[in-house]
Amino acid sequence: MSARTRPITTTEGTRPFAFSEAALAECRALMARYPEGRSKSALIPILHIAQAENDGWLSVNAMDAVAGVLGLQRIEVYEVASFYSMFNLHPVGTYVLDVCRTTPCMLRGSDDVIAHLERKLGVHCGGTTADGMFTLKGVECLGSCGTAPMLQCGAHYHEDLTIERADALIDELRARNSRTNYTDR
Amino acid sequence: MGRQLLFEHINTPGIRGLEGYRANGGYRSVEKALRTMSPEAVVEEVKASGLRGRGGAGFPTGMKWSFLAKPPGVPRYLVVNADESEPGTFKDRYLMERIPHILIEGMITSSFALGANTSYIYIRGEYFYVARILEQAIAEARAAGWLGRNILGSGFDHEIHVQVGAGAYICGEETALLESLEGKRGNPRIKPPFPAVKGLYGCPTVVNNVETIAAVVPIVNDGGAEYAKIGVGRSTGTKLISAGGNIKRPGVYEIELGLSCDEFINSDEYCGGVDGRAFKAVVPGGSSVPIVPYELFLRTAAGEPRLMSYESLADGGFVSGTMLGSGGFYAYNDAQCIVRSTWNHTRFYHHESCGQCSPCREGTGWMEKVLERLEHGEGRTEDIDLLWDIQRKIEGNTICPLGDAAAWPVASAIRHFREEFEYHVRFPQKVKDPKHFAKEPFVRNANFATA
Amino acid sequence: MPKVTIDGIPIEVPEGTTILQAARMIGERDKAHRHVVPPAMCYYTKLETSGGYCRTCIVKVTKGSDKDPRPMPKPVASCRTAVMDGMEVANTTDPELLEARKGVVEFLLINHPLDCPVCDQAGECHLQDLSYENGKAASRYEFERRTFEPVDIGDSIKLHMNRCILCYRCVKVADQLTDGRVHGVINRGDVSEISTYISQAVENDMSGNMIDVCPVGALTDRTFRFSSRVWFTNPVDAHRECGTCAGKAVLWLKGNEVLRVTGRKDQWGEVEDFICNTCRFDKKDLNAWKVEGPRKIDRHSVIGQGHYMLQRKQQLLNAPAPNVPEIAKRKELKDR
Numbered sequence: 001m002s003a004r005t006r007p008i009t010t011t012e013g014t015r016p017f018a019f020s021e022a023a024l025a026e027c028r029a030l031m032a033r034y035p036e037g038r039s040k041s042a043l044i045p046i047l048h049i050a051q052a053e054n055d056g057w058l059s060v061n062a063m064d065a066v067a068g069v070l071g072l073q074r075i076e077v078y079e080v081a082s083f084y085s086m087f088n089l090h091p092v093g094t095y096v097l098d099v100c101r102t103t104p105c106m107l108r109g110s111d112d113v114i115a116h117l118e119r120k121l122g123v124h125c126g127g128t129t130a131d132g133m134f135t136l137k138g139v140e141c142l143g144s145c146g147t148a149p150m151l152q153c154g155a156h157y158h159e160d161l162t163i164e165r166a167d168a169l170i171d172e173l174r175a176r177n178s179r180t181n182y183t184d185r
Numbered sequence: 186m187g188r189q190l191l192f193e194h195i196n197t198p199g200i201r202g203l204e205g206y207r208a209n210g211g212y213r214s215v216e217k218a219l220r221t222m223s224p225e226a227v228v229e230e231v232k233a234s235g236l237r238g239r240g241g242a243g244f245p246t247g248m249k250w251s252f253l254a255k256p257p258g259v260p261r262y263l264v265v266n267a268d269e270s271e272p273g274t275f276k277d278r279y280l281m282e283r284i285p286h287i288l289i290e291g292m293i294t295s296s297f298a299l300g301a302n303t304s305y306i307y308i309r310g311e312y313f314y315v316a317r318i319l320e321q322a323i324a325e326a327r328a329a330g331w332l333g334r335n336i337l338g339s340g341f342d343h344e345i346h347v348q349v350g351a352g353a354y355i356c357g358e359e360t361a362l363l364e365s366l367e368g369k370r371g372n373p374r375i376k377p378p379f380p381a382v383k384g385l386y387g388c389p390t391v392v393n394n395v396e397t398i399a400a401v402v403p404i405v406n407d408g409g410a411e412y413a414k415i416g417v418g419r420s421t422g423t424k425l426i427s428a429g430g431n432i433k434r435p436g437v438y439e440i441e442l443g444l445s446c447d448e449f450i451n452s453d454e455y456c457g458g459v460d461g462r463a464f465k466a467v468v469p470g471g472s473s474v475p476i477v478p479y480e481l482f483l484r485t486a487a488g489e490p491r492l493m494s495y496e497s498l499a500d501g502g503f504v505s506g507t508m509l510g511s512g513g514f515y516a517y518n519d520a521q522c523i524v525r526s527t528w529n530h531t532r533f534y535h536h537e538s539c540g541q542c543s544p545c546r547e548g549t550g551w552m553e554k555v556l557e558r559l560e561h562g563e564g565r566t567e568d569i570d571l572l573w574d575i576q577r578k579i580e581g582n583t584i585c586p587l588g589d590a591a592a593w594p595v596a597s598a599i600r601h602f603r604e605e606f607e608y609h610v611r612f613p614q615k616v617k618d619p620k621h622f623a624k625e626p627f628v629r630n631a632n633f634a635t636a
Numbered sequence: 637m638p639k640v641t642i643d644g645i646p647i648e649v650p651e652g653t654t655i656l657q658a659a660r661m662i663g664e665r666d667k668a669h670r671h672v673v674p675p676a677m678c679y680y681t682k683l684e685t686s687g688g689y690c691r692t693c694i695v696k697v698t699k700g701s702d703k704d705p706r707p708m709p710k711p712v713a714s715c716r717t718a719v720m721d722g723m724e725v726a727n728t729t730d731p732e733l734l735e736a737r738k739g740v741v742e743f744l745l746i747n748h749p750l751d752c753p754v755c756d757q758a759g760e761c762h763l764q765d766l767s768y769e770n771g772k773a774a775s776r777y778e779f780e781r782r783t784f785e786p787v788d789i790g791d792s793i794k795l796h797m798n799r800c801i802l803c804y805r806c807v808k809v810a811d812q813l814t815d816g817r818v819h820g821v822i823n824r825g826d827v828s829e830i831s832t833y834i835s836q837a838v839e840n841d842m843s844g845n846m847i848d849v850c851p852v853g854a855l856t857d858r859t860f861r862f863s864s865r866v867w868f869t870n871p872v873d874a875h876r877e878c879g880t881c882a883g884k885a886v887l888w889l890k891g892n893e894v895l896r897v898t899g900r901k902d903q904w905g906e907v908e909d910f911i912c913n914t915c916r917f918d919k920k921d922l923n924a925w926k927v928e929g930p931r932k933i934d935r936h937s938v939i940g941q942g943h944y945m946l947q948r949k950q951q952l953l954n955a956p957a958p959n960v961p962e963i964a965k966r967k968e969l970k971d972r
Binding site for chain 1: 816817818819820821822823824831832833834835
Binding site: 353370375537542543546547548550554571574578581582583 | 687688689690691692709710713735736744746747776777802821823824825827828
């Protein structure tokens with residue numbers, strides 16, 4: 001079971017946030033996809049961009065910037081951000097490991113992989129390693145049941161996991177030491 | 186191997202790009218529809234095909250299309266449901282990743298039929314990389330004139346946009362999907378009104394699954410009647426089945442509906458049989474459909490061979506049948522524990538409940554807690570009846586089908602595997618080890634007193 | 637006009653009327669038929685798009701209409717289902733439905749703190765009424781209840797999330813009566829909560845109506861907190877000249893002291909007119925109001941308790957000597 005981590009609902013101790021120029025241009029392009037007066041439709045894609053530009057999580061500052069771009073009440077952004085499980089509302093590690101734990105993965109050994117990762121990283125699901133490198137997240141079905149067990153890190157699916165492959169992945173990521181985001185191309 | 190309508194070129198090199206796709210007959214349905222057919226004629230072909238929604242509900246697609254309201258001056262939308270999140274289901278990802286253009290092509294042809302000038306693909310956020318593949322395909326199609334203004338000189342304009350979600354199973358429910366697409370929480374809407382009358386932005390909208398829209402391509406190319414020749418009874422055409430669990434050959438298979446269940450699970454052409462142990466149970470259509478013992482998957486209660494079709498899998502109702510659902514198939518070997526699996530299923534629904542209506546919001550968490558207790562040998566016999574009662578009070582009493590989806594796995598597990606639940610109460614020490622049945626498989630109808 | 641029959645009682649209603657509204661019309665037409673009115677915890681006539689969430693008002697449609705007589709496959713939310721001509725509805729006449737409703741009530745209570753003794757809403761709480769009338773005496777829930785810390789959302793409103801049943805009424809008040817909503821529903825599933833997310837006050841002229849529409853003790857009036865149990869106060873109808881609202885309110889008095897000001901609620905517990913925060917929070921002086929007379933309180937309400945006790949005392953005086961086993965049996969019946 002993942003420990004429920006309370007969202008950070010204050011701006012205290014968090015850094016200011018401003019979209020990069022490139023991100024702003026992307027936001028504007030997204031907003032143009034929808035009929036006039038419907039730019040709120042771009043909220044979720046823009047939250048993804050904000051999260052990628054804010055070290056992988058959505059601080060109050062980041063969400064307020066999103067509200068500013070879209071001209072929304074701030075609560076409308078908080079409501080949406082807190083509904084969807086891919087949005088992190090507290091700081092996360094350089095890598096977020098979304099390990100699938102749903103039944104089809106369980107049938108193919110995801111419990112063992114999760115237990116191994118918890119032991120190896122010294123954190124429970126929901127936790128972040130002391131060195132800030134990894135956040136381990138138990139997630140629900142990622143639609144990769146035929147190649148189970150599996151985990152997602154950023155935009156990548158790591159499938160057919162074994163204990164050995166999980167170990168190798170951790171080593172590889174640690175050596176690379178550069179943040180991955182869902183929005184990575 | 187049966188006929189392959191969607192997967193015919195799945196392994197053809199270069200099929201992911203427009204050039205390769207076109208070289209293998211791609212976009213013929215757009216040419217045929219826009220040049221030689223009226224929108225109504227396309228709808229008629231889809232009706233004649235007998236195609237049913239491939240996302241899980243199995244509602245006749247042509248009928249759904251004919252419900253679309255057409256008030257003058259109001260835009261209409263086609264929204265493709267690529268939120269594939271039903272545990273066990275990964276067919277749409279496979280299709281979009283390998284042949285993205287078949288979806289784009291199906292969308293153009295379908296939108297022409299529906300009179301929609303803009304369509305959206307709502308894809309689950311975890312499939313971000315697939316969204317990139319689709320965006321690439323859309324860009325290629327636009328550059329080649331398959332999208333944009335006055336396509337093929339027909340006067341028909343069309344644009345497609347990809348929208349990513351952000352992690353919420355509930356957004357696979359069509360009205361929750363529309364809410365999410367409007368930038369809101371994925372709370373299902375209260376119906377009526379249905380999307381066909383008031384959907385995206387309050388406009389008439391058709392929401393269809395990826396596979397459904399892809400199937401429109403062969404239906405328009407070869408005619409609805411030709412499509413309807415495949416299959417059995419009201420289960421026409423082919424269906425993508427994503428197979429997982431304890432089988433030898435997991436993967437996505439395109440089957441002709443009506444294939445025998447025995448052949449599907451045991452032949453080397455498909456699942457290839459069990460992975461070294463004995464089969465115990467099957468969930469044939471995604472986690473929401475009733476789990477059935479292996480024997481009941483192979484044969485109906487009356488002893489008839491079971492077929493991979495909507496009707497045959499449902500034969501016996503909820504007493505001895507199950508459902509084809511989304512085609513998210515997974516099988517259990519005898520090392521698996523049904524109580525543990527039910528706990529896992531229920532945790533999933535608890536996690537994914539949107540929280541809008543009380544039976545689902547409160548009931549799913551309650552069931553999870555009771556199941557967790559049972560699985561860890563801390564339960565009581567009354568817990569089994571309590572679970573039965575909770576699921577019964579969720580089912581049918583919620584805004585959207587997630588309540589039913591959470592109730593059915595629990596109900597079917599108790600119905601078919603009650604002895605296994607009782608075993609957990611009677612032998613708490615034995616179930617302390619999470620792999621309790623790996624070493625000593627549970628034997629049904631055994632005398633517990635000697636166990 | 638479409639004709640609908642609810643528990644065997646027919647009524648003709650305007651096009652577009654919901655089953656719940658039709659049932660209320662039956663109840664208003666003849667008090668003896670009030671029992672056919674389904675309970676409603678989230679629906680609120682004056683708030684658009686309200687209803688459908690709590691599921692307490694579910695009913696069975698046993699006949700869809702004259703045109704299409706098929707029954708509806710599942711119970712429907714009566715507050716969001718429009719009647720059709722010839723529709724037949726079963727509410728209290730269907731044991732299966734009553735059982736399903738009992739289930740809904742049990743679900744609403746499993747995470748409720750049941751802290752009625754220290755709750756300001758006690759005595760006028762719709763959840764109390766609902767569980768008394770439709771629930772079971774005991775809960776089968778044995779796990780830890782989810783808890784939240786109470787928070788002040790501004791000087792005048794207290795939020796006890798523990799008591800909330802997520803009816804969304806307060807959110808709709810903020811959306812429809814105020815501009816610039818600052819609170820809403822965050823998170824999802826059973827950890828959803830009414831919240832401002834960041835620490836923030838809900839401040840605008842009409843925000844106090846969130847308290848009146850709240851069916852439970854989740855949103856209470858901080859200017860009234862713990863001043864008195866409502867049933868020890870004396871409610872009077874009063875009005876004042878107000879530039880913001882209609883100025884029609886109920887003053888809840890102790891002697892000449894105005895302990896609380898609320899909107900006037902009809903027999904279904906809904907306010908007749910929304911009132912502004914000035915009337916509600918700032919005019920706690922009897923001289924600021926013109927008193928019209930005593931507020932009529934429904935005989936079912938605990939607030940009418942003093943009156944009720946008098947009647948009951950009289951009954952007891954006239955009654956024959958108590959039969960102890962009979963009383964025990966009655967108690968047992970009630971506890972079921």
